[in-house]
Amino acid sequence: MNATAPVRILEGQAASDHTQKVLTAYFSELNHRIDGGFDPDLTESTSPEQVTPPRGDFFLMTELISGEVIACGAVRKLDDSTVELRRIWVTPDHRGKGHARTLVRSLENKVRALVPTPRSSLSMRR
Numbered sequence: 001m002n003a004t005a006p007v008r009i010l011e012g013q014a015a016s017d018h019t020q021k022v023l024t025a026y027f028s029e030l031n032h033r034i035d036g037g038f039d040p041d042l043t044e045s046t047s048p049e050q051v052t053p054p055r056g057d058f059f060l061m062t063e064l065i066s067g068e069v070i071a072c073g074a075v076r077k078l079d080d081s082t083v084e085l086r087r088i089w090v091t092p093d094h095r096g097k098g099h100a101r102t103l104v105r106s107l108e109n110k111v112r113a114l115v116p117t118p119r120s121s122l123s124m125r126r
Helices: 017-033 099-114
Strands: 007-010 056-063 069-079 082-090
Touching: 007 099, 017 056, 017 069, 017 082, 056 082, 056 099, 069 099, 082 099
Parallel strands: none
Antiparallel strands: 007 056, 056 069, 069 082
16 A cells, blocks of 8 residues: 655745746646647636735645645635635646645635635536
8 A cells, every 4th residue: 555645735825936837737737638728828817916815825735755746726715705716736646645635625724714604606617
């Protein structure tokens, strides 16, 4: 049985160099997976300010020992009762190990800190 390396979640990473690298990898994967490719310029963009406290946050998950970035996700406050999760992604080599669940739980905790009684709904945007 493979042991999963310990991880940590870094908050406040919207403008970091690591974030730009992981988003580039995420968009590259989408480009390969979507028929006809993926152009991030054709999607709703999110500025670093929109995912920086107090309006939101951007998280990176790293392996504790190596520091390798293995996942990312963001929270963006839309209004006083609505927050959305954005750009949740785990690198292919680290999928199936529970990292997405851990990341989403951390993002949900941030939602509760941003909006005392968030409206709950699920929508998928491409």
